[in-house]
Amino acid sequence: MQQELAKIVGDAYVRPGSQFVYSGEETFFADRGSVECVVQPASADEVAEVVFWCYSNDVTITPRGGGTGWAGGAVPQGAGVALSLERLTAVRSFDPLRWRIEVEAGVTTATVQRLARENGLYFPPDPGAPEESLIGGNVATNAGGPHCFKYGVTGDWVTGLEAVIAPGELIRIGGPTRKDVAGYDLVSLMTGSEGTLGVITSVWLRLIPAAGPSLPVAAFYRDAASGAAAIEAVMSAGPIAAAIEYLDERTLQIAGGGFPGGVPAGAGFLLIADCDSGEADRAALREALAEGAIAEPTAPDDPESLWRWRDGMGLVVASELGTKLSDDIAVPLDRLAEAIERTVEIGKQHSIEACSWGHAGDGNLHSTFMLDPNDELAVRRAVAAGDELMAMAIELGGTISGEHGIGLAKNGWLHKQWGGPASRAHEAIKQALDPKNLMNPGKKLT
Numbered sequence: 001m002q003q004e005l006a007k008i009v010g011d012a013y014v015r016p017g018s019q020f021v022y023s024g025e026e027t028f029f030a031d032r033g034s035v036e037c038v039v040q041p042a043s044a045d046e047v048a049e050v051v052f053w054c055y056s057n058d059v060t061i062t063p064r065g066g067g068t069g070w071a072g073g074a075v076p077q078g079a080g081v082a083l084s085l086e087r088l089t090a091v092r093s094f095d096p097l098r099w100r101i102e103v104e105a106g107v108t109t110a111t112v113q114r115l116a117r118e119n120g121l122y123f124p125p126d127p128g129a130p131e132e133s134l135i136g137g138n139v140a141t142n143a144g145g146p147h148c149f150k151y152g153v154t155g156d157w158v159t160g161l162e163a164v165i166a167p168g169e170l171i172r173i174g175g176p177t178r179k180d181v182a183g184y185d186l187v188s189l190m191t192g193s194e195g196t197l198g199v200i201t202s203v204w205l206r207l208i209p210a211a212g213p214s215l216p217v218a219a220f221y222r223d224a225a226s227g228a229a230a231i232e233a234v235m236s237a238g239p240i241a242a243a244i245e246y247l248d249e250r251t252l253q254i255a256g257g258g259f260p261g262g263v264p265a266g267a268g269f270l271l272i273a274d275c276d277s278g279e280a281d282r283a284a285l286r287e288a289l290a291e292g293a294i295a296e297p298t299a300p301d302d303p304e305s306l307w308r309w310r311d312g313m314g315l316v317v318a319s320e321l322g323t324k325l326s327d328d329i330a331v332p333l334d335r336l337a338e339a340i341e342r343t344v345e346i347g348k349q350h351s352i353e354a355c356s357w358g359h360a361g362d363g364n365l366h367s368t369f370m371l372d373p374n375d376e377l378a379v380r381r382a383v384a385a386g387d388e389l390m391a392m393a394i395e396l397g398g399t400i401s402g403e404h405g406i407g408l409a410k411n412g413w414l415h416k417q418w419g420g421p422a423s424r425a426h427e428a429i430k431q432a433l434d435p436k437n438l439m440n441p442g443k444k445l446t
């Protein structure tokens, strides 16, 4: 296999599969992968040739971006090739005056954000590992982030893409046009497909003029219920928040030491809302957040360090006991407080420490079970608690994934969420585009 693939990409770009860096990921599932070899094509044409060879020889393909995923999607299962997109780094076209850019799948999220910023523009999706995650991975997971509350998730910014589908054909769908309703919405179908329908090789993205500077407001509440009520007050006050993030009581105990200005006594819940539309809107936001707060909301004067602190939350919580099993359920906003409280209850029932933080405005929780990775009983408890969390999300009318996708982590749950004809429609699409089930098998639909 390696010799055949080397004829396409060159000897230097076919590596043995034992290279752990290409079989793992940021998750709990990182040590579960194995693969025969890693292939690193340099162009969309080479990707097509690799896929053609794999498809002709019944070899499975696991597409891989930056490996920052949190659902085990890039963790290969058993055999085949890990197909890394990291060498597809060209900016194919950038037209700042028309607010659009076409980049190859291996360009980092941070590069897209920086190119936009340097030209007075803005690419709003802001998943939390921008220096490592690749834009192809962002589109394949339909990634979110704090500012998706105001601006929408990655898919809302994709106007077209190029992908290789079975048995090795390059397709281009959508493009620089801002509107295109001609066909079935294949761009959206590929977006969030987690490598199970094809390999994305480049994407056309929409940009907008730069937003104003970040003007955050922070407010503490006694509990999740009063915090959730404040979110509703913010929403009814008008379209002024660019992001609304929360930390629950246990997360505050773990990470609150790093919060600028400290955490007031009696605080059991923190909301941080961002405003990027000027001081008048920030004042309105502050007023709305005051409802039910235990102290006057504050306006931190160093937004950059505040957001850095917020971005590091996952690592800080993971280091409490050694690791964590963290999920990304999302629920309707009127069930948010209940979901936060029940996350802690589920932890108690399974004798495992639980907490949550996340994108409150989107009803998106990073419900987390903390554990020592060497404690097998704790691992089993965390997995059981994770299952109960999925069931709760469905019961509350929400979803098992608001951000990270299904991957391996939530195997089996998609069918429980959708069931019946909707599940069968999913399977029919997979069968039509990947009849041999060689595209990232064992993920999303299993």
Ligand SMILES: Cc1cc2nc3c(=O)[nH]c(=O)nc-3n(C[C@H](O)[C@H](O)[C@H](O)COP(=O)(O)OP(=O)(O)OC[C@H]3O[C@@H](n4cnc5c(N)ncnc54)[C@H](O)[C@@H]3O)c2cc1C
Residues within 6 Å of the ligand: 025, 026, 062, 063, 064, 065, 066, 067, 068, 069, 070, 072, 073, 074, 085, 105, 126, 127, 128, 129, 132, 133, 134, 135, 136, 137, 138, 139, 140, 141, 142, 143, 144, 145, 146, 194, 195, 196, 198, 199, 200, 201, 314, 403, 404, 407, 440, 443
């Ligand atoms: C510190 C940290 C913070 C994070 N914060 C957020 C957050 O706020 N919001 C959020 O949504 N996520 C977040 N994530 C998760 C992760 O960064 C995103 O899911 C990201 O979009 C994954 O991109 P990647 O390039 O690393 O993809 P990978 O992890 O390599 O792959 C993810 C999935 O996409 C598939 N894939 C990758 N590239 C392609 C391609 N070109 N074509 C087809 N399939 C492909 C893979 O097979 C896999 O199924 C965070 C992760 C970390 C480590």
